[in-house]
Amino acid sequence: MKHFEANFDGLVGPTHNYAGLSFGNVASQSNAALTSNPKDAAKQGLKKAKALADMGMVQGMLAPQERPDLHTLRRIGFSGTDAEVLQKAAQQAPALLQACCSASSMWTANAATVSPSADTRDGKLHFTPANLVDKLHRSIEPSTTGNILKAIFADSRHFHHHEHLPEHPSFGDEGAANHTRLCSDYGRAGVEVFVYGRAVTSQDMPAPKKYPARQTLEASQAVARLHQLEDDNTVFMQQNPDVIDQGVFHNDVIAVGNQNVLFYHEQAFLHTQEKLAEIQRKMDTDMHFIEVPTAKVGVQDAVKSYLFNTQIITLPNGEMAIIAPTDCEENAAVHAYLTELVTFNTPIKKVHYFDVKQSMQNGGGPACLRLRVAMNEAELAAVNPNVMMNDALFSRLNQWVDKHYRDRLTIADLADPQLLVESRTALDELTQIMKLGSVYQFQR
Numbered sequence: 133m134k135h136f137e138a139n140f141d142g143l144v145g146p147t148h149n150y151a152g153l154s155f156g157n158v159a160s161q162s163n164a165a166l167t168s169n170p171k172d173a174a175k176q177g178l179k180k181a182k183a184l185a186d187m188g189m190v191q192g193m194l195a196p197q198e199r200p201d202l203h204t205l206r207r208i209g210f211s212g213t214d215a216e217v218l219q220k221a222a223q224q225a226p227a228l229l230q231a232c233c234s235a236s237s238m239w240t241a242n243a244a245t246v247s248p249s250a251d252t253r254d255g256k257l258h259f260t261p262a263n264l265v266d267k268l269h270r271s272i273e274p275s276t277t278g279n280i281l282k283a284i285f286a287d288s289r290h291f292h293h294h295e296h297l298p299e300h301p302s303f304g305d306e307g308a309a310n311h312t313r314l315c316s317d318y319g320r321a322g323v324e325v326f327v328y329g330r331a332v333t334s335q336d337m338p339a340p341k342k343y344p345a346r347q348t349l350e351a352s353q354a355v356a357r358l359h360q361l362e363d364d365n366t367v368f369m370q371q372n373p374d375v376i377d378q379g380v381f382h383n384d385v386i387a388v389g390n391q392n393v394l395f396y397h398e399q400a401f402l403h404t405q406e407k408l409a410e411i412q413r414k415m416d417t418d419m420h421f422i423e424v425p426t427a428k429v430g431v432q433d434a435v436k437s438y439l440f441n442t443q444i445i446t447l448p449n450g451e452m453a454i455i456a457p458t459d460c461e462e463n464a465a466v467h468a469y470l471t472e473l474v475t476f477n478t479p480i481k482k483v484h485y486f487d488v489k490q491s492m493q494n495g496g497g498p499a500c501l502r503l504r505v506a507m508n509e510a511e512l513a514a515v516n517p518n519v520m521m522n523d524a525l526f527s528r529l530n531q532w533v534d535k536h537y538r539d540r541l542t543i544a545d546l547a548d549p550q551l552l553v554e555s556r557t558a559l560d561e562l563t564q565i566m567k568l569g570s571v572y573q574f575q576r
């Protein structure tokens with residue numbers, strides 16, 4: 133049977149904006165209050181997803197969330213008509229309104245952790261939506277994320293859906309952004325690497341001092357238990373707290389893996405050599421550990437350009453390619469490194485650059501925008517086909533964006549009741565295009 137790694141990219145929602153909501157995420161904070169362009173943002177994402185489909189990759193799309201999130205605003209005491217709720221929240225608690233308007237579900241690397249069936253004891257593909265408790269605006273995503281994943285991966289003979297972890301800082305879970313699956317071949321049992329920022333139950337372990345460590349060891353261990361992984365196919369590594377303090381808020385800002393390649397910055401982890409040896413011991417093939425030295429690319433350049441928030445994909449011809457943001461091309465040190473990388477004796481042979489600046493300005497690169505799901509043919513056949521990228525879906529979604537999205541959005545616009553109407557109209561139509569059923573609160 134054939135095996136693939138599919139990418140499911142997050143469709144950028146109609147309220148995409150720059151509210152500076154993510155303390156510890158340098159781009160989010162430094163671009164706060166910029167005017168956004170939701171239409172461009174959605175189209176940049178669609179273009180990247182379509183380009184991967186055109187390269188022969190299996191590519192799907194995940195629907196955005198309902199924003200403004202009136203359900204949450206009402207839950208915290210704002211009442212009246214929808215327009216009144218928005219107006220009161222804007223006047224009395226603008227920060228809460230902003231948290232309820234973020235299009236942050238576009239970064240589907242944070243949607244869930246996914247373990248392919250080759251790794252799990254029951255032979256099913258497991259999903260656990262991330263609780264994202266570290267940030268208020270993200271903590272309101274997991275229930276709807278679960279609904280969307282269940283609408284796409286519905287067949288219980290193949291897919292096993294778990295509830296997100298308890299909503300407490302002890303179980304801070306950021307999903308696949310802190311999880312990398314390595315393997316010799318997508319269909320063979322691999323090694324699932326969980327990277328955490330701090331451990332709650334071992335107080336003596338190092339932790340960042342300035343910025344939050346969003347992922348805990350306890351959350352990573354819980355997901356590994358839920359997904360029925362074995363000790364000999366899991367590795368838990370700690371992220372270097374010093375780089376979290378330099379703006380590396382997720383592991384996928386400093387490391388990325390694919391099959392037998394782990395591409396990471398010299399300063400990414402703690403106990404690096406010991407942990408890489410453990411990975412190699414548990415793998416059934418030789419690993420390519422590609423370490424980028426600080427002397428070539430400093431942490432600041434990595435954070436600015438998102439060199440490690442690139443996607444490493446295996447093309448149908450077996451070669452690997454890197455999908456990088458154009459910001460990597462614009463950074464001299466990073467561009468020089470990537471140009472050199474393809475000449476090294478590693479499986480990575482090409483680099484493709486994509487403009488995803490609308491997302492980058494909020495701290496989300498190409499890899500943040502996608503959730504990886506390794507599947508076999510039978511599992512792929514069970515996926516809702518209406519979310520899979522092809523010429524028809526690409527043009528349908530572009531038309532949909534043109535019809536419903538604004539090309540300019542400021543923070544002040546978030547209280548506009550018309551934006552809520554536009555957003556709901558768009559999402560209602562999208563659930564019909566993607567045949568998702570009623571996944572949103574406003575549809576229930």
Ligand SMILES: NCCC[C@H](NC(=O)CCC(=O)O)C(=O)O
Pocket residue numbers: 149150151152153154157160161234236239241242267270309381382494495496497500
């Ligand atoms: N994986 C990339 C996630 C980026 C995301 N940014 C944000 O939510 C910024 C939102 C804003 O500031 O408007 C985050 O930090 O979780």
